[in-house]
Amino acid sequence: MFTPSYHDGVIKDLIDDVSVDDFNVDVGGQVEIIGWLYQYYNTEPKDRAFKKKKYSESDIPAVTQLFTPDWIVKYMVENSLGRYWINVLQAKGNKSSEADVAKQFNWKYFMPSAEQQSEEYINIQSNSKLQNTKPEDLTLIDPAMGSGHVLVYSFEVLMDIYESEGYSKREAATNILEKNLYGLDIDTRAFQLSYFALMMKGRQYNRRILNNDLKLNVYDIPELSEDSVDSFISHLPSNVEPTFSNLLKHYENGNEYGSLIKFDNVIDWEVVNPEVNNTSENQQMTFDDVDSIKNTGQLQDAINVSKLLTSKFTIGITNPPYMGSGKMDQVLSKYVKKYFKEGKADLFGAFMQRMAQLVEENGYYAMVTQHSWMFLSSFEDLRKELKNNALINMAHLGTRAFEEIGGEVVQSTAFVYQNTKVTNYVGTYERLIDFPSQQKKETAFLEAVNNPKSKYLYRTNQANFEKIPGMPIAYWASDELLNLYGSTETVEDVADVKKGSFTGDNSRFLRLWPEVSFSKVKFNCEDVTESIKSHKKWFPYNKGGSFRKWYGNHDYLINWFNDAAELKNFPKFGLRNPQYIFQEGLTWSSLSSGNPSFRYSENGFVFDSKGPMIFSKNLPYLLSLLNSVISTYILNILSPTLDYNPTAIRKIPYLFNRQFEKVIFKLSTDNILISKNDYNSNEWSWDFLRLPLLIHIADENLSLPNKILVELTNCAKIVAIYSQWREI
Template sequence: MQHLINDIDEADFDVTRGGQVEIIGWLYQYYNTEPKEVAFKKRKYAETDIPAVTQLFTPDWIVKYMVENSLGRYWINVLHARNDSRSEVEIAQAYHWQYYMPKSQQNEQVSLKIIEAQKELTEVKLEDITLVDAAMGSGHVLVYAFDVFLQLYESEGYSKRDATENIIQYNLYGFDIDTRAFQLSYFALSMKAREYNRRFLTLGLSPNVFDIPEYTDLSVQDFEDLITTDQQSSDITRLLNAFHDGNSYGSLMHFTDPIDFLEIESIIDTKPGEHQLSFESIELEEKKHKLKEIITVSKLLCRKYTVGVMNPPYMGSGKMNDVLSKYVKRHFTAGKADLFAAFMERLRMFVSANGYYAMITQHAWMFLSSFEKLRQSLTQDTLINMAHLGTRAFEEIGGEVVQSTAFVLKKQNLTEYVGTYERLIDFNSQDRKEAAYLAAVRDQTVDYLYRTNQANFKKIPGSPIAYWVSERLVAAFQKYSGISESVTPKAGIVTGNDSKFIKQWTEVNYHEIERAPEDNTFPKYVPLAKGGSFRKWYGNNSYILALKKMYTPDEVTNSVRRGDSASYFKEAISWSYVTSGSPSFREYKGFVFGTAAPELVCEDRKIRFALLGILNSKVANYILSLINPTINLPSGYVTLMPSIINFSTNKYVESSISIARRDWNNFEDSWDFKVHPLLSHIADDNLSIWYYSVVLTNRGAKNVPIFRLWGVK
């Protein structure tokens, strides 16, 4: 409490200046710090851990970006449908929406579709426009949306007092699984309403924000004396089954088949007789009250909203508890890899036709293959705008932990729509990203603002949201097939016990290592490609595998995966699976491959050299960073590279391999080491007796293992 009083500027609590919802949000986020740290150590998160581990307060400018470019954009559409002659820029400026990004110029066909869709908006009233935040947290989005709605009502001639009542009753909705977050949102909206209507707290109005209930003590048998139809029984059963795990599902909860809420509500409205009061009847009334709460929330979960805005919770599928994991896999197959992706699907379901939805999420969905189906489903809608934030979008998260993107989509299929994209990843702080975005709004010729037709994304393998790609590169993907036609990707060996089966080559008798064994043989030790540091063309040859032992049943465990033995020792291209920098590709002969070194078998020397030339080029580095901007590089992404084969470069590739081999062999950790390069130019008569006796004869190999030489007996 002392820190709360002394460390926070008193002005931050001044409601006349705004920002009070921010102080509430930050305080609550840090309130969850300790339980979050405890939960992060767990293999899987329990239901009670979910609020703490998924709580991340959204920066104020990103909230304004999302609300202005969704709710604000929808209202501009309404005004244009009413024949308002002002441009969208002029309207946004009139409302002081400084984060509003105007749309780019569209072709005639797209423009006609937009105009046609806007005709339906001529009769829209402000009371008809609804905004939902499906994971509202402490209410930051809802409070700013309140401010925007207030502007709209005032522009339509409403007083602040009347506008406040309408906003609370008709316009704003929110859900959360965290009771404390719900209480903060309820408080923040109530205080916001009280600011503009001093009688608000006496009006009997409540904000439409809800803590998703969870009741494990209800069953359909509790209401069997009141149920009169099979449909009532079926609907109540479905509701109770869903809300049995309400704190796990949250607003992901939805019902694929319609529920007759009127029929169920008739059960709740049944009153006990005057002379029928008893402990049983009192208990039944309590259960009816719980069922009423479930019905109220369910009806709102089943309705459509004009606009959806949210910062969804992040949680990888591996951390989900069994209940949540099964539900997500069953109902959100495209977004099952992460909770934020499941909410991308869910928010889309919330929004009505021609409405907008805006989110800030991790940017992984834009590129990774695990989200490809999600990207395909989102192409049914139109990506209007994206502020690609990258790292450090959240002030309190340093380093490269979370890479984010904020975006706005319209629930309308405009295939040829040219979206606007602000590439802010090179600005290394939250404040710099905000300043850069505002600069792009004012001057749309900045070099980090891109405009592209979203149809181009489908022309690139995997359909990544690669908005910055040039037309020439898109054309290359269309013209050339992937290199998968020239190579055969193979899975690497999993030993199940690396310390038992994998050794440095200096740890064993090198005479027992077969460097070029015949196919279908299993020598005692064979060379193993195991990734390693950045090194092109040749090298990182330091490990061997106890292959014979890998095929001895008594030596291996059930977790072993030997891969395709027919691909052992073939000529191949490999690289390090994990790299924080640029990938580096190398040629291998006579090796087997581990999981840290993906393998592309290519026995045609001419093609292999041509592919190595492509893969080790700056062009390939750019393309691979485009289709897979992560530190992991599986073979599936490499085979998507367009096969722009140029055999004329093979002589340079061969020379590069030769130079890299010579460089690798110049040092003692190579099994082909002969002599240190500093000694290679010394005349023989000046070499020491020790050099002749120990190194060249290998007599001291037991004492100096780093000088073992291949082929020396």
């Protein structure tokens, strides 16, 4: 035995750091405390895994589990399951508005939809299936259930629905667990916690439920060894071997694929079921008869899971795992590319496709994901696929939607789709990105629910997204901008926008310019031939940098000796667009947490992947356009992430005004000159001559120390004073 300490350790943390309400079942504390405990269990494995370049199969549960805030769960459930039931009631003749029905159920996170003019949508909402739907007919799946937060709150909403239809709480609780709720996960501990949470929820309404022979429809997705599968199949009659092979081979990597498992052929359950339960006189083998397979229960689970994954559900809700394609191991990456190629850029993109497949026609699916799929070109094919579904509602959360994730990197969005195509569906969008905390986002959302004229509430025709190149989910784009596309050229029509190279080892091939002797640097190089003839080793390098418009950010030099011979022999080096090297152009910082800033770049620069360049015949005019508030506004629509990539720049409308062309040209060149003089007045510039305060003092009136400073500064350009540091 051990003596617990109340002064430090886990017990103290539970007392001091966890809210009393998290233990209070009446305010939802049961699922809250289970969720936080589960996340606590995963802390150390997650920290270890995050240090890896690629995640192994065993890392996936820890790195992809993130406890969903309670209000986001309620938003997703009420706006999918709740919305479907409101559709049912209205199809049966209920004349109350969506808002009034939601108020009767006390669904305060329900956002009423915009009024629809489409006859197509009106017909969908009044079909005969809805008119005949009973509570027992509703099916809801969470294919990445974690600790069961979504399922537990869905239980509550279903209980509201059953009670409104006259069912007793005891009967409703049993029906909900047996007929309505389904869940899957790859993590055994998550499965156990979900099972426990749901049973306790059922126990809350039916004290005898633990005494019943009740089996929940939640499963730990099994992983079967190849030998076990082969051994099992070898005992089967030859005519059923192909069916079982198609069924079970995916579970050899069950803990990687999870709910993404898709079967190459339709499973004939009339063949599978008799073989699983066969006890006929033929003495054909059942699962329990196979002594060579240790985990026969897992084989039965594989059958049960497969039935779920080949079924259609009324509702799907999940907070899917997040994992960029670069972090996937070879097995998972290959599988995702094969079966979910439109969403392959991230695991959550694959789950978005999977959810649409799991939900029946006219059903709803709700998710909370990173918001990158709304804008990035790597998700463009996914957006094109999703246009066949109606985007009902979106709570655009931005940063700090999850308290445990700080900073500006992870930006989230929660949304609800209906699995039906409506040509001109007008969706509702809550823009919560400017609210700086989870609590303030929740408060703002609730205010928008109660105030249809809220300034951050938008109602937008989904067809508008197709007007902008790349189809970004730009729900806040003005009508003026939407009309602009299609009536004018874009930047890519008048300029070449190019991504630069990457060294693969910056510490080896790059230097800050003061580290290098000027005698070994070649400035203002015109072309490759000149660079080779110069016999110089170091050349200016555009690598982005901090916010600065018009001119500047000349920090780095790159080893480009003999046309980058050493670099080109380095296996990690990536050479892009070599034909544009040393050309005059514009550059910018593609990775930025603030607004974009574009700069003029003289001849002689090599450019980086994070310091791309633009080449055009009319650079000053184009630079003035890109540095305008108009372009900033457009880029915040095309690429509101941290990455102002070349693809987004190419899609900016090119607003050419011939009447003011000369005026704009002069203003732009003046701005470049002003910015250049300002930049060169700083000691960091390699064109620095003297401090600005000394410019207006005659040399003969300078003090001796200042005279020395001026002379040394001037001589630095001639005698390469920096060569005294070290030869490079």
